Amino acid sequence: MSTTFTLDTATSRANPTPKPMRRLTVPAIQKRKGGEPIVMLTAYTARMAQLMDAHCDMLLVGDSLGQVIYGLPSTLSVTIDMMIAHGAAVVRGSYHSVVIIDMPFGTYEASPEQAFASAARIMAETGAAGVKLEGGEAMAETVAFLTRRGIPVVGHVGLTPQAVNALGGYGARGRDEAEQAKILADARAIADAGAFSLVVEGVVEPLAIAITQGVGVPVIGIGASAQCDGQVLVAEDMLGMFDRTARFVKRYDDMAGRISAAVERYAGEVRERAFPGAEQLYSI
Structure with missing residues (x-):
């Protein structure tokens, strides 16, 4: 596959618009x-x-x-x-x-x-x-x-x-x-x-x-x-998703910690009935 192409961005979150770029060979x-x-x-x-x-x-x-x-x-x-x-x-x-x-x-x-x-x-x-x-x-x-x-x-x-x-x-x-x-x-x-x-x-x-x-x-x-x-x-491994990694891995982020913190905030707002708020709701 070496040709350029455009993904359909109209119907799915899975297809953001890519930058024009030719595939390497x-x-x-x-x-x-x-x-x-x-x-x-x-x-x-x-x-x-x-x-x-x-x-x-x-x-x-x-x-x-x-x-x-x-x-x-x-x-x-x-x-x-x-x-x-x-x-x-x-x-x-x-x-x-x-x-x-x-x-x-x-x-x-x-x-x-x-x-x-x-x-x-x-x-x-x-x-x-x-x-x-x-x-x-x-x-x-x-x-x-x-x-x-x-x-x-x-x-x-x-x-x-x-x-x-x-x-x-x-x-x-x-x-x-x-x-x-x-x-x-x-x-x-x-x-x-x-x-x-x-x-x-x-x-x-x-x-x-x-x-x-x-x-x-x-x-x-x-x-x-x-x-x-x-x-x-x-x-x-390099994104920090796991607690244990091989010696040769360098962690460039702590995605596990960031995901856990985001889920903790979400759980708290659900339990406090703070989510969903007005901006997430539909009105007549």
Whole structure:
């Protein structure tokens, strides 16, 4: 999706008037390697996409929605139907960013053919620009299979949440030389297979820098290094919606506190019969 368009603002609060802006493309993101840093955030709803779109280069519909939206203990229970529903909403709510959708656990690992069927469905039903999948050298054949068939792929190496059971938790990766070498080899394999970008999550900084310098595609860090080609965070984390976040999250606001305070004021006015007031009521 690279053409400009105008949303109908007459009938729905969900469609404020967007500023005229051409949607970025996958090749445009590829050209940012070593240049202006790429800004990426997660988005799961149309309204959040609208609010973030003008400021971001990429919006990721992450399977983290399982925890953020649905209160699940991990990403493993997220379904492809969930990803498609939220992905389509984010595409509808954006007009500038490249929208990428996570492929959920169990929808791509069995074979390249399974991955293609899942990715094709996601893209056809959402209008997204591409998909993201986790894994290193073992997924290189799948990445090549997808990219040869016109599906842009973002890779994901380092701390891979879908493999949390195998990894034994969410701790930082690459603390010893052997694991560093393995993750660097994973990154190179996925980049060489045709991924147009890589997310590198939860690794020690020297490894993040080595990966950024060692592959020819943009590396987007999360808990990695400011020297990566871009950064991504879960939007609700950086907005301060949760009490607990990972060490690598910087809170740019306290939205949880502000929402709680607003609801407290509303509740007080309802109980005092101060709301609704004259300005909220209809007269004959």
